[in-house]
Amino acid sequence: MTNELPPGLALQKVDERIMTLNVGPQHPGSGHMRIIVQIDGDFIVACDPDPGYVHRGEEKMAEYRNYITNIPHLERPVIHDSCNVLYPYVLGVEEILGIEVPERAKYVRVIASELNRCIYTMYWLAIYGIFLGHSTMFMWPAGDRELLIDLMEKMTGARVTHAHFVPGGVRNDLPPNFEDVCLRQVNYFEKRIKEYAAIFYDNPILIARTKDTGVLSRQDAIRLGTTGSVLRASGVDYDLRKKEPYDVYEELDVHTNVMTEGDSYARSKVPWLDMLESCNIIRQALQKMPKSGSVRVKLKPNPKGKVFDTVYKRVESGRGSLGCYIVSNAKPEPYRVKLSVGSFRNLIALPYLLKGEKLGNMPSVYWSLNYWPVEADR
Amino acid sequence: MSSDSDNEQIEAPSDDQPESTKITPTPAKEIELPKFEKGLADKIVEKFGAKTKVAFVKPDRVGINVGRDDIKEVAEFLRDVLNFDHAESVSGVDYPQDKEIEVVYHLGSYTDSTLSSQILVLSTRAQREENPIPGNDATKLPSLREIFYSVEFHEREIFEMFGVYFQGHPDNRRLLLPEDWADLPPLRKDFAIKGR
Numbered sequence: 001m002t003n004e005l006p007p008g009l010a011l012q013k014v015d016e017r018i019m020t021l022n023v024g025p026q027h028p029g030s031g032h033m034r035i036i037v038q039i040d041g042d043f044i045v046a047c048d049p050d051p052g053y054v055h056r057g058e059e060k061m062a063e064y065r066n067y068i069t070n071i072p073h074l075e076r077p078v079i080h081d082s083c084n085v086l087y088p089y090v091l092g093v094e095e096i097l098g099i100e101v102p103e104r105a106k107y108v109r110v111i112a113s114e115l116n117r118c119i120y121t122m123y124w125l126a127i128y129g130i131f132l133g134h135s136t137m138f139m140w141p142a143g144d145r146e147l148l149i150d151l152m153e154k155m156t157g158a159r160v161t162h163a164h165f166v167p168g169g170v171r172n173d174l175p176p177n178f179e180d181v182c183l184r185q186v187n188y189f190e191k192r193i194k195e196y197a198a199i200f201y202d203n204p205i206l207i208a209r210t211k212d213t214g215v216l217s218r219q220d221a222i223r224l225g226t227t228g229s230v231l232r233a234s235g236v237d238y239d240l241r242k243k244e245p246y247d248v249y250e251e252l253d254v255h256t257n258v259m260t261e262g263d264s265y266a267r268s269k270v271p272w273l274d275m276l277e278s279c280n281i282i283r284q285a286l287q288k289m290p291k292s293g294s295v296r297v298k299l300k301p302n303p304k305g306k307v308f309d310t311v312y313k314r315v316e317s318g319r320g321s322l323g324c325y326i327v328s329n330a331k332p333e334p335y336r337v338k339l340s341v342g343s344f345r346n347l348i349a350l351p352y353l354l355k356g357e358k359l360g361n362m363p364s365v366y367w368s369l370n371y372w373p374v375e376a377d378r
Numbered sequence: 379m380s381s382d383s384d385n386e387q388i389e390a391p392s393d394d395q396p397e398s399t400k401i402t403p404t405p406a407k408e409i410e411l412p413k414f415e416k417g418l419a420d421k422i423v424e425k426f427g428a429k430t431k432v433a434f435v436k437p438d439r440v441g442i443n444v445g446r447d448d449i450k451e452v453a454e455f456l457r458d459v460l461n462f463d464h465a466e467s468v469s470g471v472d473y474p475q476d477k478e479i480e481v482v483y484h485l486g487s488y489t490d491s492t493l494s495s496q497i498l499v500l501s502t503r504a505q506r507e508e509n510p511i512p513g514n515d516a517t518k519l520p521s522l523r524e525i526f527y528s529v530e531f532h533e534r535e536i537f538e539m540f541g542v543y544f545q546g547h548p549d550n551r552r553l554l555l556p557e558d559w560a561d562l563p564p565l566r567k568d569f570a571i572k573g574r
Contacts, residue, residue, distance in 0.1 A: 051553065051554060052552075052553060052554035052555060052556070055554045055555070057564065057571075059565065060564060060565055060569075060571060061571070064571060222463050222464060222488045222489060223463070223464070223527050223528070224464075224527060224528055225464035225465055225466070225526070225527070225528025225529075227466075231488070236488050238488050238494065243494040243495055244438065244494070244495035310434075310441070310482075310499075312439060312467070312484055312497055312499065314466070314497075321466065323466055323467050323484065325467060325469045325482065325484065327471055335471070336469070336471045336472075338467065338469040340466055340467030340469075340484070344531065344532075345466075345528070347531060348527075348528065348530055348531050377554055
């Protein structure tokens with residue numbers, strides 16, 4: 001029938017009703033990336049993530065700067081979590097240069113890293129709230145986050161992008177009276193985020209929108225090589241702070257939060273449980289930290305790696321395992337720096353999870369992956 | 379094309395490299411090697427003999443060098459017998475002085491609790507072309523995507539950043555670079571940042 005109509009008036013065939021939709025890069029539901037989805041009515045039949053809109057060539061730039069001047073730009077991928085992004089690089093450089101870090105500096109690093117994890121997760125949670133149309137959940141985390149940002153400002157002098165970790169320790173010692181202020185703020189912070197359960201995690205609307213959507217089974221979470229909260233929400237007990245403790249995590253009691261459902265709800269709840277755990281870790285670290293002592297080993301100017309060497313260090317960041325592969329030679333600049341980031345590794349789960357899902361569920365599934373576009377692009 | 383001849387000041391940092399960049403075991407200092415890691419390396423050498431070379435054994439890290447023809451066989455052994463189940467990271471490293479591009483797979487394990495702190499560093503090298511035509515020159519390696527599903531996006535990134543084409547990869551499109559990128563693959567050493 002349709003063949004007899006003149007061209008242009010032909011009706012669409014039934015199997016051609018699949019529509020391609022570009023979500024992003026400006027859409028508030030995609031972040032700085034584009035998701036190309038193919039929909040059949042309301043159901044997603046295929047999804048192709050297209051990152052790269054905020055690619056800045058961090059790895060290339062690192063080959064041109066020496067080990068110390070790399071610090072301020074390598075923390076840029078996630079400015080809210082800048083200590084954790086820098087952490088594996090600093091650990092790697094310490095191994096290359098053979099530096100032993102003072103005990104007090106290790107504790108300061110753990111405190112800064114846990115504070116940063118909370119700051120990042122609060123920002124992520126605020127956006128998750130607004131993605132789902134819950135504007136109180138945008139305002140509350142954005143406001144409570146300031147408590148910890150003030151602490152980081154006291155510690156490092158900068159609200160974000162601290163550039164605080166250096167090979168050999170941290171840049172500055174803690175200001176006087178920091179321990180008391182930190183303890184008070186963290187206790188209040190913990191009390192505040194516990195209130196989020198009533199308004200957000202026990203909210204029937206959130207539960208209706210996120211329960212049983214985008215289910216990632218344990219087997220697939222492992223096969224796809226996901227990491228961080230995505231992995232732990234699918235029932236895999238894996239946290240590098242416990243499995244491969246760096247600095248002083250070995251001496252602290254770290255509890256790993258695992259949920260077995262693997263749906264968007266579990267993926268959104270695990271980071272919140274991790275924040276409560278971070279408060280515990282900070283309190284322990286404040287208690288066990290040596291009260292005085294050096295926080296930084298003085299390095300020779302323009303340090304060089306001795307021989308051709310490779311090192312791969314990894315830490316648990318707010319978005320999962322964050323690895324840094326450094327190839328050094330006998331020059332002040334690294335030969336190659338590669339950041340293997342949690343966001344990039346979790347992205348592979350997106351096409352997999354969105355297949356067969358309703359288009360309306362896309363924001364809740366996408367943002368529950370704890371994906372940070374700027375970090376994934378580097 | 380971005381090249382060194384545009385500006386004499388700009389030089390790729392690789393030009394005065396020491397000749398030997400291939401990681402060789404350092405037999406000079408026979409300090410006590412970590413036992414568990416040594417055992418892992420021995421199992422691989424026992425199975426494959428001369429096809430593999432142990433690059434280094436460090437605490438929690440074992441480095442294995444493999445030729446491009448044997449990498450799939452070795453990767454299958456690592457997955458099925460030694461229980462490494464995912465790739466953490468895949469990095470490319472350009473060695474113009476060796477005329478080779480190295481691809482390094484960092485493999486880890488979630489399922490085997492004895493391996494949870496271990497990373498197996500599997501590396502192989504592809505031939506490097508002076509004037510690359512990504513996808514249509516000799517810079518090719520077999521893809522490990524069938525064995526480790528998690529390398530899919532990593533291998534796409536390496537293809538666009540180094541021009542290493544992965545044979546058998548189902549989806550060899552660009553990932554991060556713009557569609558109209560017409561310069562050298564940017565992480566090669568002969569691509570110089572303007573102004574540095």
